[in-house]
Amino acid sequence: MNLDIRLPLGVLFSVIGVLLLGYGIASRHTPPGAPWWSNIDAWWGGALAAFGTLMLILARRRH
Amino acid sequence: MEAAIHLRAIDWLILGIYFLFVLGMGVVLRRRIHSSEDFFLSGRSIPAWVAGLAFLSANLGAQELIGMAASGAKYGMATSHFYWVGAIPAMVFLALFMMPFYYGSRARSVPEYLRLRFDEKTRGFNALSFCAMTVLSSGISMYAMGLLLNLLLGWDFSLGIWLCAGIVLVYILLGGLTSAIYNEVVQFFLIVFGFAPLVMLGLHDVGGWSGLRAGLARVALAHGFGAGAWSESWAYLGSTALNPMGVERFGLVMGLGFVLSFGYWCTDFLTIQRAMAADSLSAARRAPLIATLPKMLFPFLVILPGMIAVALTQGAGSSAFALPNKPDGSPNFDLVIPTLLGHYFPAGLLGLGLTALIASFMSGMAGNVTAFNTVWTNDIYQPYLRPGAGDRHYLWMGRVATVGGVLLSLAAAYLAAAFNNIMDVLQLVFAFINAPLFATFLLGMFWQRANGNGAFYGLLAGTVAAALHHGMTLPAHAVVGVKGGWLAIEHHYPSEMAQNFWTAIIAWTSCFVVTIIVSLAGRPPAPGSLVGLVRSATPRIDAGAKPWWQRPEFLAALAIAAVVALNIVFF
Incomplete structure (x- = not known):
């Protein structure tokens, strides 16, 4: 049987997401002209981590 | 040379994690390669949605991303025709009418289908030109990547191309087509997650959709066209003089929509190989259909940045973005994506965006190399040079051809540079x-x-x-x-x-x-x-037990309805 692709997807995006989230909270960068999403590292990192976690859950449920 | 973008530790870390991850996936998949069919066709065991995303991603090289963004800046919304008139109908046709013969004939490649259907000389002609073309296009794309990495990061041209080519080589050598396909799926998500914030930040800066339209109207008027020439897809195609692309409806629909798009999507083994790796005929037919959904949304990810960049350069927005010029003083449209990345992304996100860009180079290169090793081994080496050898020998040859394909691509990249x-x-x-x-x-x-x-x-x-x-x-x-x-x-x-x-x-x-x-x-x-x-x-093949909503015909009807709606909305 083949490797479930959702597992590596989940691992990669969880790791990168958590890194970005942590870095965003720690450094608070503001891109030019940015509004409420001024800390884009943090919330986009959160979004990636959420996607990664979802993939991990889906991969686990199959087995 | 002086780098245009300065990366911080976090950016390097994200890039490094991605490189390690890609190699790790090759190592994990190596244990699953036992025969030449495993290596060349993933043992025909890939689920439809994975094959579908890989189908899309193999075509999504960085040249496509950079080229489409450049076209968005140069021609505006009319660039969407490459997707909404070109790609989608052709992908639907491939799935409904052609895939049953590619997959059903048990041919291992598109040239092999030509041998089964016609004769040896037609296959030989197609196989040779295909091999030469994949190496060439992979080399040109590598050359573009080397230049871009040099410009953005100050990397030496050779360092950039050898590093990326080396990584692609290792993961294909280890895991064959499966490794290429799995990485393509990861690359697909990286590209989406890496570029989506660019569109959001740029669109916000330019004042939303209405601000973008106003900015593009200024661009159009400055070039002597009607106000909507950059923001509407069909309205200015009545004659060649009305739009910056210089085309009219018949030439566009027949030339691009019919001949070029169907020619590419329905006969190019590079993408079709992904669908042929699917675990059943039904999955092979669904793969291109599944790919139509993200494909029809891609204009918003790849064309929109070009339109935003040209509107900002014309004075829209508040963050003073402007495209850099070429030596002759005209704007350098090829730098839309890299300069937007450098302008909007803070450290961290910049690492992600850059990783997405490099990932797209790699997926394009891997697509070429896996298609090359298959056609070389099955359609040139096996019939003409060494017929009748055992499966293990052809598996070995596939690996040799992978190394050869990468080296030839590198040679083509240096040739392009010279x-x-x-x-x-x-x-x-x-x-x-x-x-x-x-x-x-x-x-x-x-x-x-x-x-x-x-x-x-x-x-x-x-x-x-x-x-x-x-x-x-x-x-x-x-x-x-x-x-x-x-x-x-x-x-x-x-x-x-x-x-x-x-x-x-x-x-x-x-x-x-x-x-x-x-x-x-x-x-x-x-x-x-x-x-x-x-x-x-x-x-006639009976889709049989599948419920109606899983049948290719239903998915195809959905795709066509959605793409018609998109054409009407952005008319």
């Missing part, structure tokens, strides 16, 4: 060879009477017609030579795009007509030899 003109000429020659191909497949799959001689001489006639047409026409403002007019100048086109579309139309028509005439003059193929290869000689 002699730009040679590469332009070679690309042109392959465009001539490719232009008529779809006529051959269309007649092959749907007309029993078409025979081997018809197919072969039809292809030759189409290629010659394409070359003649190119040699006798010239786009406006172009110099005689690689742009055309090298025989005589009989006609001027308003743009290079218009010339390309008409070259394709003429090549297709010549191939179609000559194939029919030569086939009718010769003997028909033996009726029993066409089962599984021609529609009318093959029993």
Whole structure:
């Protein structure tokens, strides 16, 4: 049987997401002209981590 | 040279994690490769949605991303025709009508289908030109990547291309097509997650959709066109003088929508290989259909940044973004994506965006290399150089061809760096060879009477017609030579795009007509030899137990309805 692709997807995006989230909270960068999403590292990192976690859950449920 | 973007530790870390991850996936998948079918066709075991995303991603090289963003800046919303008129209908046609014969014939490659359906010489012609073309396009893309990494990060040209080529080589050597496909799926998500914030930040800066339209109206008026020429897709296609692309509806629909797009999506083994790796015929048919959904949304990810960049350069927005100029003073549209990344992304996100860009280079290169090793081994080495060897030998040859393909691509990249003109000429020659191909497949799959001689001489006639047409026409403002007019100048086109579309139309028509005439003059193929290869000689496949909402026909109807709606909304 083949490797479930959702597992590596989940691992990669969880790791990168958590890194970005942590870095965003720690450094608070503001891109030019940015509004409420001024800390884009943090919330986009959160979004990636959420996607990664979802993939991990889906991969686990199959087995 | 001085780098345009300075990366911080977090950016390097994200890039490093991605490189390690890609190699790790190759290592994990290595244990699953036992036969040449595992290596070349993933053992035909890939689920439909994975095959679908890989199908899309193999085509999503960085040249596509950078080129589409550049076209968005240059031509505006009309660039969406490459997706909404070009790609989607062709992908639907491939899934519904052609995939049953590619997959069902058990051919391992597109050239092998040509041998089964026609004859050896047609297969040989196609296999050789395909191999040369994949190496060439992979080399040109590598050259573009080397230049870009040099410009952005100050990396040495050689360091950039050898590093990326080395990583691609290792993961394909280890895991074959499965490794390439899995990485393509990861690359797909990286590209989406890496570029989506760019669109959001840029669109916000330019003042939302209405701000973008106002900015693009200024761009259009400054270039002497009507106000909506950059923001509407169909409204300005009444005549070639009304739009920056210099095309009109018939040339666009026939040249791009029919000949070029169907020719690419329905016959290019690079993408079709992904669908052929699916675990069943039904999955192979669904793969391109599943790919249509993200594909039809891609204009918002890749074309929109170009439109935003050109509107901002014209003075819209508040963050003072402007595209850099080329030495001749005109804006450098190829730098839309890299300069937007550098402008908007803070450290951290910049690492992600850059990783997405490098990932897209890698997925494009891996697509070329895996298609090359398969066609080389199955369609050139096995029949002509070493017939009758064992499966283990061909598996070994596949790995050797992977190394060879990567090395040849690197050589092509250096050739492109040294002699730009040679590469332009070679690309042109392959465009001539490719232009008529779809006529051959269309007649092959749907007309029993078409025979081997018809197919072969039809292809030759189409290629010659394409070359003649190119040699006798010239786009406006172009110099005689690689742009055309090298025989005589009989006609001027308003743009290079218009010339390309008409070259394709003429090549297709010549191939179609000559194939029919030569086939009718010769003997028909033996009726029993066409089962599984021609529609009318093959029993209809029953999708059977699948519920209606999982049937390819339903997915196809959805895709067509959605793409019609998109065309109407952005008319």
